[in-house]
Amino acid sequence: xxxxxxxxxxxxxxxxxxxxxxxxxxxxxxxxxxxxxxxxxxxxxxxxxxxxxxxxxxxxxxxxxxxxxxxxxxxxxxxxxxxxxxxxxxxxxxxxxxxxxxxxxxxxxxxxxxxxxxxxxxxxxxxxxxxxxxxxxxxxxxxxxxxxxxxxxxxxxxxxxxxxxxxxxxxxxxxxxxxxxxxxxxxxx
Amino acid sequence: xxxxxxxxxxxxxxxxxxxxxxxxxxxxxxxxxxxxxxxxxxxxxxxxxxxxxxxxxxxxxxxxxxxxxxxxxxxxxxxxxxxxxxxxxxxxxxxxxxxxxxxxxxxxxxxxxxxxxxxxxxxxxxxxxxxxxxxxxxxxxxxxxxxxxxxxxxxxxxxxxxxxxxxxxxxxxxxxxxxxxxxxxxxxxxxxxxxxxxxxxxx
Numbered sequence: 001x002x003x004x005x006x007x008x009x010x011x012x013x014x015x016x017x018x019x020x021x022x023x024x025x026x027x028x029x030x031x032x033x034x035x036x037x038x039x040x041x042x043x044x045x046x047x048x049x050x051x052x053x054x055x056x057x058x059x060x061x062x063x064x065x066x067x068x069x070x071x072x073x074x075x076x077x078x079x080x081x082x083x084x085x086x087x088x089x090x091x092x093x094x095x096x097x098x099x100x101x102x103x104x105x106x107x108x109x110x111x112x113x114x115x116x117x118x119x120x121x122x123x124x125x126x127x128x129x130x131x132x133x134x135x136x137x138x139x140x141x142x143x144x145x146x147x148x149x150x151x152x153x154x155x156x157x158x159x160x161x162x163x164x165x166x167x168x169x170x171x172x173x174x175x176x177x178x179x180x181x182x183x184x185x186x187x188x189x
Numbered sequence: 190x191x192x193x194x195x196x197x198x199x200x201x202x203x204x205x206x207x208x209x210x211x212x213x214x215x216x217x218x219x220x221x222x223x224x225x226x227x228x229x230x231x232x233x234x235x236x237x238x239x240x241x242x243x244x245x246x247x248x249x250x251x252x253x254x255x256x257x258x259x260x261x262x263x264x265x266x267x268x269x270x271x272x273x274x275x276x277x278x279x280x281x282x283x284x285x286x287x288x289x290x291x292x293x294x295x296x297x298x299x300x301x302x303x304x305x306x307x308x309x310x311x312x313x314x315x316x317x318x319x320x321x322x323x324x325x326x327x328x329x330x331x332x333x334x335x336x337x338x339x340x341x342x343x344x345x346x347x348x349x350x351x352x353x354x355x356x357x358x359x360x361x362x363x364x365x366x367x368x369x370x371x372x373x374x375x376x377x378x379x380x381x382x383x384x385x386x387x388x389x390x391x392x
Binding site (some may be wrong): 003006007008009016017020021023024025026027028029031032033034035036037040041042 | 234237238241242245246249250253258262265266269270273274276277323324325327328343345346347348349351352353367370371374378
């Protein structure tokens with residue numbers, strides 16, 4: 001019962017605990033008003049909106065920049081083609097500018113102002129180039145004929161056989177059990 | 190038959206024990222705090238005074254168990270102002286009590302770190318000055334108890350809070366508070382007995 005008094009002041013009171021309460025109760029908190037300064041600055045909960053908006057803006061900017069660069073590159077490519085083609089005679093083209101025919105220097109004029117319809121009809125502009133470039137290693141490696149490949153395979157098998165036999169001989173000299181000691185037997189056959 | 194009686198007895202005991210436990214949770218787990226915290230964050234600063242009234246005794250007790258009495262009142266104010274500024278960092282509004290209790294404990298530690306002139310209180314000093322039973326002397330004895338018991342005893346005997354109230358305000362489990370109270374009172378009685386004997390021998 002005395003335990004209950006210590007816990008929640010119910011039950012039989014303990015005189016010693018009551019005495020403690022009376023003595024220590026003099027130190028109890030005396031209510032004082034909380035003085036909140038008028039210029040107090042309260043923090044606010046961080047919302048995810050600002051960082052997300054910033055990330056989205058950066059992403060959008062990068063996308064636009066990438067697309068711009070891509071289109072710039074693809075539109076520049078036919079110009080080069082036009083320059084190469086301008087070496088060939090193009091005097092028959094109807095849409096050639098007047099400046100070119102007047103001056104007589106048709107080649108330089110064609111380079112500067114290539115006709116627009118020629119640009120659009122270029123197959124390089126329409127077909128996407130999605131071919132994988134061969135690596136340097138692949139370039140340096142010569143392509144083998146089927147006969148050469150068969151010979152290569154024979155040499156490899158012979159090398160494996162020799163290697164296995166050498167291993168076996170080594171193990172016999174060392175005195176280990178020769179049973180199931182050949183490695184890569186499935187490769188030798 | 191005997192086993193059945195024993196089981197029934199144990200069941201009754203368990204029920205009577207459990208009947209005490211939810212008291213803390215049901216009575217003091219107030220959604221009021223959640224509402225108050227939310228309204229303060231929405232800009233109603235005046236609602237913070239209600240939280241101050243609810244929790245100031247607890248913060249006072251936590252500080253009184255650690256720092257000199259003369260510093261406690263100012264520290265209570267500082268802690269509540271700090272809590273008001275940092276209220277947006279409180280994730281669970283229902284945990285306002287444990288949160289501000291932790292701020293008070295940290296502030297008490299900072300107080301001793303920042304104060305340069307400190308005097309180490311030793312057991313010998315307590316023996317040299319026998320207690321006469323005044324409040325400050327008993328408080329000095331309580332401060333020499335392990336930290337876990339100190340705070341619970343001050344909240345119980347100085348601030349007049351009951352066990353369930355202490356559990357609800359500080360965030361401790363009722364079982365922990367109960368253990369702290371029992372062991373703390375036992376140790377305090379031993380210390381007071383030793384001191385009174387030493388005082389009697391000295392006289």
